[in-house]
Amino acid sequence: xxxxxxxxxxxxxxxxxxxxxxxxxxxxxxxxxxxxxxxxxxxxxxxxxxxxxxxxxxxxxxxxxxxxxxxxxxxxxxxxxxxxxxxxxxxxxxxxxxxxxxxxxxxxxxxxxxxxxxxxxxxxxxxxxxxxxxxxxxxxxxxxxxxxxxxxxxxxxxxxxxxxxxxxxxxxxxxxxxxxxxxxxxxxxxxxxxxxxxxxxxxxxxxxxxxxxxxxxxxxxxxxxx
Amino acid sequence: xxxxxxxxxxxxxxxxxxxxxxxxxxxxxxxxxxxxxxxxxxxxxxxxxxxxxxxxxxxxxxxxxxxxxxxxxxxxxxxxxxxxxxxxxxxxxxxxxxxxxxxxxxxxxxxxxxxxxxxxxxxxxxxxxxxxxxxxxxxxxxxxxxxxxxxxxxxxxxxxxxxxxxxxxxxxxxxxxxxxxxxxxxxxxxxxxxxxxxxxxxxxxxxxxxxxxxxxxxxxxxxxxxxxxxxxxxxxxxxxxxxxxxxxxxxxxxxxxxxxxxxxxxxxxxxxxxxxxxxxxxxxxxxxxxxxxxxxxxxxxxxxxxxxxxxxxxxxxxxxxxxxxxxxxxxxxxxxxxxxxxxxxxxxxxxxxxxxxxxxxxxxxxxxxxxxxxxxxxxxxxxxxxxxxxxxxxxxxxxxxxxxxxxxxxxxxxxxxxxxxxxxxxxxxxxxxxxxxxxxxxxxxxxxxxxxxxxxxxxxxxxxxxxxxxxxxxxxxxxxxxxxxxxxxxxxxxxxxxxxxxxxxxxxxxxxxxxxxxxxxxxxxxxxxxxxxxxxxxxxxxxxxxxxxxxxx
Amino acid sequence: xxxxxxxxxxxxxxxxxxxxxxxxxxxxxxxxxxxxxxxxxxxxxxxxxxxxxxxxxxxxxxxxxxxxxxxxxxxxxxxxxxxxxxxxxxxxxxxxxxxxxxxxxxxxxxxxxxxxxxxxxxxxxxxxxxxxxxxxxxxxxxxxxxxxxxxxxxxxxxxxxxxxxxxxxxxxxx
Numbered sequence: 001x002x003x004x005x006x007x008x009x010x011x012x013x014x015x016x017x018x019x020x021x022x023x024x025x026x027x028x029x030x031x032x033x034x035x036x037x038x039x040x041x042x043x044x045x046x047x048x049x050x051x052x053x054x055x056x057x058x059x060x061x062x063x064x065x066x067x068x069x070x071x072x073x074x075x076x077x078x079x080x081x082x083x084x085x086x087x088x089x090x091x092x093x094x095x096x097x098x099x100x101x102x103x104x105x106x107x108x109x110x111x112x113x114x115x116x117x118x119x120x121x122x123x124x125x126x127x128x129x130x131x132x133x134x135x136x137x138x139x140x141x142x143x144x145x146x147x148x149x150x151x152x153x154x155x156x157x158x159x160x161x162x163x164x165x166x167x168x169x170x171x172x173x174x175x176x177x178x179x180x181x182x183x184x185x186x187x188x189x190x191x192x193x194x195x196x197x198x199x200x201x202x203x204x205x206x207x208x209x210x211x212x213x214x215x216x217x218x219x220x221x222x223x224x225x226x
Numbered sequence: 227x228x229x230x231x232x233x234x235x236x237x238x239x240x241x242x243x244x245x246x247x248x249x250x251x252x253x254x255x256x257x258x259x260x261x262x263x264x265x266x267x268x269x270x271x272x273x274x275x276x277x278x279x280x281x282x283x284x285x286x287x288x289x290x291x292x293x294x295x296x297x298x299x300x301x302x303x304x305x306x307x308x309x310x311x312x313x314x315x316x317x318x319x320x321x322x323x324x325x326x327x328x329x330x331x332x333x334x335x336x337x338x339x340x341x342x343x344x345x346x347x348x349x350x351x352x353x354x355x356x357x358x359x360x361x362x363x364x365x366x367x368x369x370x371x372x373x374x375x376x377x378x379x380x381x382x383x384x385x386x387x388x389x390x391x392x393x394x395x396x397x398x399x400x401x402x403x404x405x406x407x408x409x410x411x412x413x414x415x416x417x418x419x420x421x422x423x424x425x426x427x428x429x430x431x432x433x434x435x436x437x438x439x440x441x442x443x444x445x446x447x448x449x450x451x452x453x454x455x456x457x458x459x460x461x462x463x464x465x466x467x468x469x470x471x472x473x474x475x476x477x478x479x480x481x482x483x484x485x486x487x488x489x490x491x492x493x494x495x496x497x498x499x500x501x502x503x504x505x506x507x508x509x510x511x512x513x514x515x516x517x518x519x520x521x522x523x524x525x526x527x528x529x530x531x532x533x534x535x536x537x538x539x540x541x542x543x544x545x546x547x548x549x550x551x552x553x554x555x556x557x558x559x560x561x562x563x564x565x566x567x568x569x570x571x572x573x574x575x576x577x578x579x580x581x582x583x584x585x586x587x588x589x590x591x592x593x594x595x596x597x598x599x600x601x602x603x604x605x606x607x608x609x610x611x612x613x614x615x616x617x618x619x620x621x622x623x624x625x626x627x628x629x630x631x632x633x634x635x636x637x638x639x640x641x642x643x644x645x646x647x648x649x650x651x652x653x654x655x656x657x658x659x660x661x662x663x664x665x666x667x668x669x670x671x672x673x674x675x676x677x678x679x680x681x682x683x684x685x686x687x688x689x690x691x692x693x694x695x696x697x698x699x700x701x702x703x704x705x706x707x708x709x710x711x712x713x714x715x716x717x718x719x720x721x722x723x724x725x726x727x728x729x730x731x732x733x734x735x736x737x738x739x740x741x742x743x744x745x746x747x748x749x750x751x752x753x754x755x756x757x758x759x760x761x762x763x764x765x766x767x768x769x770x771x772x773x774x775x776x777x778x779x
Numbered sequence: 780x781x782x783x784x785x786x787x788x789x790x791x792x793x794x795x796x797x798x799x800x801x802x803x804x805x806x807x808x809x810x811x812x813x814x815x816x817x818x819x820x821x822x823x824x825x826x827x828x829x830x831x832x833x834x835x836x837x838x839x840x841x842x843x844x845x846x847x848x849x850x851x852x853x854x855x856x857x858x859x860x861x862x863x864x865x866x867x868x869x870x871x872x873x874x875x876x877x878x879x880x881x882x883x884x885x886x887x888x889x890x891x892x893x894x895x896x897x898x899x900x901x902x903x904x905x906x907x908x909x910x911x912x913x914x915x916x917x918x919x920x921x922x923x924x925x926x927x928x929x930x931x932x933x934x935x936x937x938x939x940x941x942x943x944x945x946x947x948x949x950x951x952x953x
Contacts, residue, residue, distance in 0.1 A: 010938040012931030035941045042890040043909045043940075045715075050809035051637075055823050056801055059830045063794055066834055124283065124367025125258060125303050162512070166476060166494060170458055173440055177422050181404065184281070184386055187339050190303055190365030191281055194386045197404040197422060602820060620819045638819030656819070674891070 003028040068158075075155075126190045134195050141202040148209035156212055170208055177201040257310045258303035263319035265330075266295045272396070273327035274379035275372070280340070282332065282368035282384055283405075286391040289373040294328050296321055297371045304364040312350050313364060327379070336366055379414075388423070395431070413449075424459075433468065442477075451486065460495075469504065487522075505540070523558065532567075541576070559594065569600075577612060595630075605636075613648065631666065640675070649684070667707075676716075685709065692716055695769075699778070703728070709765040712750075717772040720765070724777040727762035729754050735770025741777045782846050789837050797830060800850070807911050808854055814906045815858040817895055825857040832857065848920035851913075855903050855921060862899055893943045897936055904929055905936035 006029050009019045023029035126134060156164055181198035188194060269275070270292050277284065289295060302313045317334040338345050344360055345351045354360055368387075374380075379396040382389060385403040395413040405423045409416065413431030420438045427434055433450035436443055442459040445452055451468035454461055461474050463481030470484045474492040479499075487504035490497055497508055498516040506524040508515055514531040517524055523540035526533055529547035539557040546564035551571075553560065559576035562569055565583045577594030580587055586603035589596055595612035598605055605616055605623045613630040616623050622639040625632060631648035634641050637655040649666035652659050658675035661668060667684035670677055673691035683702035688695050690713035697711065698721035705727075711718050714735075722728060722742065731745040731754040732738060747753055753766040767773050788796030808829065812822035832853050840849050894902060903922060907913040908929075915933070919926040 010934050012927070012934040032941060035944055036937055039890065039937060039940045039944055040909060042944075043894070046814070046891065046894075047810065047910050049806055050813055050819070050822070052805070052809055052819075052823055052826075055805070055809075055826060056798065058823075059801065059827050060794060060798070062827060062831050063797060063834050066831060067792060067794075123258070123301060124281075124369060125301050125365050127258075170476065173458065177404070177440065187336070188281060188365050188367075188386075189363060191367050191386065193281065193283070193367065193388070193405065197386070201422070620823075 003032075005029060006032050072158075124192050126192050126195060128190075131190050131195075134199070138199065138202060141199070141206060145202065145206055145209060148206065148213065152209040152212040159212075167208065167212055171205065174201055174205045174208065178205070257305060257307040258301060259310050259314055260299055260301040261314045261317065263298040263300070264296065265298075265319050265321040266293055267321045267323075267328050268293045269328055269375065269378070271375045271377040272379070274325065274381060274397075275327055275374055276324055276329040277370075277372070277380070277382040277384070278329065278331040279368065279370065279384045279387070280332075280336065281366060282370055282387045284370050284372065284382065284384060284387060284389045284391075286372045286374065286380065286382075286389075286394065288376040288393045291373075292375055294321060294330070295373045296330055298332065298368060300332065300334070300366070300368045302364060302366050306353060309350060309353055309364060313366075316350070330370075330372065332368055332370070334366070415450075506538075533564075560592075604639075614646075686711070688712065690714075690716070694771075695719070697721065700726075703763045705761050705763070707763050709763065711766070712768045713771070714769060715771050716769060717774065718767050718769050719774045719776075720767065721776045721778050722765075724779040726777075728765050729760075729762055730765040730767070730775065732766070732773055733768040734773060736772040738773045740773070740775035742775050744775065783842055786837070786840065786842065786846060789833075797834065800833075801830065804847075804850060807851075811851070811906055811911060812854060812858055814894060814910060815855070815899075815902060816861055821861050825854065825861055828857040828860075829854045845917065845920060848917055851907070851921045852923070858903075859899065890940065890944070893940050897939065900924075901932050901936050901939075904932040908933050 003026055005014065005019065005022045005026065008014045009029070019029065020033065023033045156167055159167070178198065178201045181194055181201060184194050185191065185198065275294055296319065298319050300314065300317050302310050302317075304310045304313070313335055317332065320331050320333060321328055323329075335350055338351070345354070347355055374394065376393060377395050380391065380394065380398050380400065382400045382402070384401070384405070386405060387402070388406040389400060389402050390408045390410070391398070391400075391412055392410040393412065397414050398409070398412070398416040398418070400407060400416070400418045400420075402420045402423070404421065406426070407418060407420050407423065408426040408428075409430060411429045415432050416427070416430060416434045416436075418425060418434075418436045418438070420436075420441055422440045423438075424442045425436055425438045425444070427436070427445045427448065429447040431449045433452070434445060434448050435453045436445070436455065438454070438456040438459075440458050441456060442461070443454050443456050444462045445454065445466065446464045448465070449467040451470070452463065452466050453471045454463075455473045456477055457475035458477060460478040460480070461472050463470060463472070463484075465483045467485045469486035470488045472479050472490045472492070474490075476494045477492055478495040479490050479492050479497045481498075482500035484499075484502045484504065487506070488499060488502040489507040490499065491509045492513055493510060494512045496514045496516075497510045499506060499508070500518045502519070503521045505522045506517055506520045506526075508517065508526045508528070510526075510528040510531075512530045513528050515526055515528050515533045517526065517534070517538075518536045520537065521539045523542070524535060524538045525543045526535065527545045528549055530549065532550040533544055533546055533552070535542060535544065535553040535556075537555045538553075541558040542553060542556045542560045542562075544551050544553065544562045544564070548566045549564045550567040551562055551564050551569045553562065553570070554572045556574045556576070560571060560574050560578045562571060562579070563581040564585055566585060568586050568588070569580055569582045570588045571578055571580065571592070572590040574592040574594070577596065578589060578592045579597045580589065580600070582598070582600040584602045585600055586605075587598050587600050588606045589598065589608070589610075591609040593611040595614070596607060596610045597615045598607070599617045601619045601621060603621055605618055605621055607614055607616070607625040608627055610625075610628045610630075614625055614628045614632040616625070616634045616636070618636040620638040621636050622641070623634050623636050624642045625634070626644040628643075628645065629647040631650070632643060632646045633651045634643070635653045636657055638657065640658045641652050641654050641660070643650060643652070643661040643664070645663045646661070647665050650661055650664045650668045652661070652670040652672070654670075654672040654675075656674045657672050659670050659672055659677045661670075661678075661682075662680045664679070664682045665684070667686070668679055668682050669687040670679075671689045672693050674693065676694040676696065677688050677690055679686060679688070679697045680699045681701050682697070684704060685707040686697060686709045688697070688711045692715045693713045694716040695711050695713050695718045697709070698719070700721070700723055703723065703726055709720070711720060717736075726742075728742060729745070730740070730742055731747045731752070733747050733750060733753075738744065745754060750766075750768060754764055767775070785796045785799050789800070808826045809822055812825040813819060816822050816825060829850070833850060840846065894905065897905060900922065904918055907918050907921065908915070913921070915926050915929045918929045922929070
């Protein structure tokens with residue numbers, strides 16, 4: 001059995017007061033009203049608390065990560081801004097000298113490699129000019145390292161404790177090796193072996209700092225074998 | 227500026243080519259001179275040669291004679307020719323009796339310079355002073371080739387040079403720094419300390435102990451125990467006859483074939499070990515760990531990186547934090563603890579115990595018992611030879627083919643069980659329960675969700691709150707067993723075997739429809755007990771919803 | 780602290796302010812999401828997603844409008860995202876009555892399953908109205924539909940639930 005008024009009510013075309021007045025004289029609609037009351041009473045029993053005591057900590061973690069990402073983006077854009085400004089900015093130097101420096105590093109690297117390492121090396125000492133070039137390469141490494149340190153060291157403070165400790169001890173170890181090589185070179189400046197190990201340590205320091213910054217650097221591909 | 231910067235690389239290449247050719251020529255050395263030395267002394271097999279050098283490349287090989295023969299070349303360069311000449315004149319090679327053998331050393335003015343404090347202002351050294359300032363530009367290097375009897379001990383101390391030892395058997399104690407050390411085809415006992423340079427041991431007949439911070443280590447074909455300590459550089463090993471202990475810091479460790487036990491520690495890199503005939507122990511925070519073919523027990527601890535284990539003959543223990551764990555083919559008991567990532571375990575011939583908060587857990591084919599504690603992610607178990615115990619929360623549990631008892635606790639999801647050889651117990655708040663083919667008794671407790679039991683063979687106890695209950699296709703109703711179905715607001719549907727010998731009491735609230743005689747009781751305490759059933763099956767149903775009891779004809 | 784002050788703190792990235800909002804809306808959110816999605820885990824994910832979206836877009840909120848409507852809109856949209864990703868065969872009918880063996884001719888559904896079987900927008904309207912006590916104007920703001928549509932939708936939902944309940948009562952008497 002159905003009732004046209006019920007159909008109107010179900011379509012929302014009749015308000016409740018009007019429907020109730022109609023239902024007083026219509027058994028079909030009266031029954032419908034009773035069922036509606038029963039439905040609503042059952043539905044209200046669904047208003048039970050839901051247990052999720054851990055949920056806030058998950059949400060908080062996600063929001064903290066989001067905040068950290070935002071801060072990193074802000075820092076990166078600040079770095080980029082700095083690089084864009086000024087004639088002698090890092091960007092100016094980067095665009096002009098680094099390609100040439102990269103080429104120099106490659107060729108000097110090849111030169112040092114062939115100059116220093118061969119199956120039957122003729123000398124364990126570097127010739128004057130080769131020594132000058134190796135010293136120049138070391139200075140270039142030092143400049144690159146200085147630039148990377150300025151960016152990387154503040155970023156290290158944002159790392160988790162484990163990573164901070166890892167990178168810090170690694171850099172300290174490399175610095176100790178650089179220091180030892182320099183001490184040895186103070187009394188033996190043209191020794192090819194010590195020079196080779198100093199360059200390897202400088203190379204490793206540059207790689208490690210680049211790793212902290214997450215930079216891709218052609219020049220910093222691992223070259224651990226000496 | 228642009229044009230210039232483009233040309234720069236080419237300019238540098240040209241400059242370099244000139245330099246390259248000139249670097250090969252001695253003529254650009256201002257006052258580089260060298261001096262050759264040769265010394266020999268008799269000795270006997272089994273004696274010791276002590277070598278104390280600095281900035282020297284050492285090559286040590288064997289000879290058929292009972293003698294130590296040394297050939298050395300010392301190079302010196304400086305602007306001042308006189309200094310170079312004087313330096314070389316003052317340089318001497320000593321090979322003299324010492325302790326239980328001979329001592330080889332190179333003595334030069336360099337020794338004085340290396341002492342702490344400023345060198346004296348006497349003799350050659352005054353040349354290096356400008357006023358009070360010590361200015362030193364002299365450079366030095368040495369190359370020594372030493373031949374010793376094949377059976378001989380070696381004590382070597384060097385720095386800033388490479389050491390290569392070949393074919394010698396004896397006790398080796400080698401200390402070097404910033405250089406490469408290689409022992410080829412040697413035997414005996416090796417203790418090696420190096421740093422910042424690679425260590426290569428391709429063949430060694432005996433135990434090896436290596437300490438090489440910041441230097442890579444490669445050890446192959448070693449007949450004894452091996453111990454390696456290094457950092458920030460990889461370790462590679464292959465075919466170790468005895469036990470292997472590797473303690474690395476942030477170094478990748480890879481290798482295979484260890485005859486004894488294997489213990490590896492590293493961090494923040496990868497550990498990959500195969501074929502260990504003894505026990506395996508790995509501690510690798512933030513290391514990806516792969517272990518395969520471990521004959522005895524394996525114990526692995528790591529975090530934040532996956533663990534893959536295949537074929538372990540004994541017990542497997544894995545403790546990971548936020549690590550995905552995959553383990554297959556384990557001969558003994560398995561204990562896995564991880565979190566926040568998947569745990570997948572299969573083919574275990576012992577029992578399995580898994581603790582994985584917020585991990586999804588998948589376990590397949592375990593011959594023994596299985597215990598799982600997890601949360602918020604699904605648990606799937608298939609094929610358990612013993613009992614199954616799952617304690618989870620807010621997670622779906624699906625289990626099949628459990629030979630003995632099964633106990634499941636979870637919430638806010640669903641439980642599906644197919645095939646339990648023993649009793650089944652399920653406790654699931656707001657959890658729907660579906661269980662089929664249960665050979666023993668069934669006991670469930672849940673709320674707000676349905677309970678469906680099919681093909682049971684023992685007593686049935688279902689306590690629900692606002693849970694719809696359906697029990698049917700009962701296989702077996704043993705004499706004296708009972709069926710108790712209690713819920714609120716929701717219907718209960720019970721289908722009994724046509725010839726069931728049952729005494730049914732109900733505490734109704736809603737409509738009752740039954741093909742069997744039913745006793746109405748006013749409270750639970752009035753339910754009919756077994757005595758009244760006279761050996762038959764007692765059935766008690768309580769709900770404010772409808773009750774429908776049918777026969778399965 | 781009043782809601783406007785809390786929102787200002789949220790705009791400054793103060794996580795304690797988000798915590799206050801969470802404490803205020805935790806249960807309505809979880810109940811609504813659970814009724815929309817049928818699974819506790821997904822409901823929690825939807826609530827988490829809501830707070831992340833709130834954090835990212837808090838600056839879009841204009842004071843003077845109802846914050847509860849704004850935040851519930853985010854929640855309902857998060858629930859819709861979950862529902863959209865589900866494969867068509869997955870139903871919210873938690874009992875999966877059609878899946879299990881049922882005596883033929885009888886179909887019994889609890890009121891929960893009846894709500895779960897409602898179409899998505901109808902279910903959202905009905906849950907906000909009947910369980911969370913939202914007014915029709917508030918529901919219209921949340922779902923960004925006309926008040927008249929909300930009114931009609933609630934009536935249709937009631938009619939469907941009434942039909943289901945009536946059918947189950949009829950089966951009981953037979």
